[in-house]
Amino acid sequence: MQAPCALRVEGLGVRYGALVALEGVAWDVRPGELLGIIGPNGAGKSSCYEAVTAMVRRQGRVFLGEEDVTAVPPHGLAGRGLKRAFQQNAFFEDLSVLDNMVAVLGARAHSGLAASVLAPRAAARRRGEAARFAADQLVRFQVPAIYHDRQPREIPYGVQRMLSIALAFGDGARVLMLDEPAAGLGGEDMARLVALLTSLKKEGVALVVIEHHMDLIMAVADRICVLDLGRQLALGPPSQIQHDERVLEAYLGKKQ
Template identity: 70%
Template sequence: MTAGEPAALRVEDLGVRYGALVALEGVSWEVRSGEILGIIGPNGAGKSSCYDAATNMVRRSGRVWLAGRDVTAVPPHGLAPLGLRRAFQQNAFFADLTVLENMTAVLALDRGTGLAASLLAPWREAARRRAIEAEAAAILERFGIPRAMHRRRPPNLPYGTQRMLSIALAWGTGAKVLMLDEPAAGLGGEDMVRLRDLLAALKASGAALVVIEHHMDLIMAIADRIVVLDQGRMLAAGTPREVQADPRVLEAYLGRAA
């Protein structure tokens, strides 16, 4: 990110209420291109509410900017075409389609042509379909899913590969900002290493990543900065080293005083 360039994603004074329950209040942060921002906190701290608020999936107060553009009023489905994409905590794919068909469907949606083009120029549509399938295969390989698995259906994949598929589908044709909700959930060993390497590669490509995570070893290793939430409010923010040394974090998140 060059000097003077706006943050890839900036949120200011986000608030979420469910009746009398305050789930989020006064939360502000930003993430830049080529940076990983971690969001951590105890269960019930407001992490998922923060994601939902940033992507306009709940009624909330506050404002949101994407690359300097005010997108506060943009509905959730309008954010993806602008480059803000999100992978949910649970794996998300079409179980009855093959892995390649899943990826092809996402790319076709991103780049879709109308029905008229399919009817009036079927040869052109067939060539376009082949090109999209080739692109889909390349993206899947980039996300660690080998071609030998492309004709399988997602439920038949190892869990770690299902997780990579969900992230690849969220990424689609590319994201300026990718928000991940506990991507390491259920992973361990080699799968955790693959995830770490993937996040580092996406960061190196210039994407901005916002990662909710409970695996402290992972988030402390990959994040450039971390925001700590507690009871819906910002408790601390800074580099991993600064956050680890903050006595408020040690007390509220780790359950002990410094």
């Protein structure tokens, strides 16, 4: 028996005036599954992400588990376990790598003003526990301890990409959406990304990944959604997508 969907979208659409950026898109992803979203430039991939996370006005419905979250604002989605990393790295540049991680832990790290004043020892203990958790979380996300005291701009680009994913995940996520996590990566950095995605899947996290690196997405995705000109062209396992004539035509401009 299949696990229930972690995230499901129905009839997703986005319009910018007369421009139809996305229309009639429907897919789902289950715990421990990676859904890849691919398509040529301008296919509507980023609009799809913006629509799912309520960053743009959209048509359609979005379900997180069994809950209809169509009307929930972005910060409410994060609180329910739907989190995303953006295509461009985004850090608190004046903080260390470790402090960046602590900053996104919310209540796990921050006691609030009243608790800090009335119970300073408990607040300090919470901060210490949060720092240890943050350090462990960074290592888990392929950010070695040697970089934890540095500022993000001082660490290698490949490690920055891992840090951006760690910050999006925070202290946990039911669904993690990643926008081109492999951009600019190669060699060992790409291998570390594959290992991380595989590990998250094994832990039961549902992953939705936009990616242009076909070798990567074909290797790690369980299913792939193909968009073209704002419409859903195909949805299925990688073996099916690789031989779909409509997909080949969209990417190559001809049937093979």
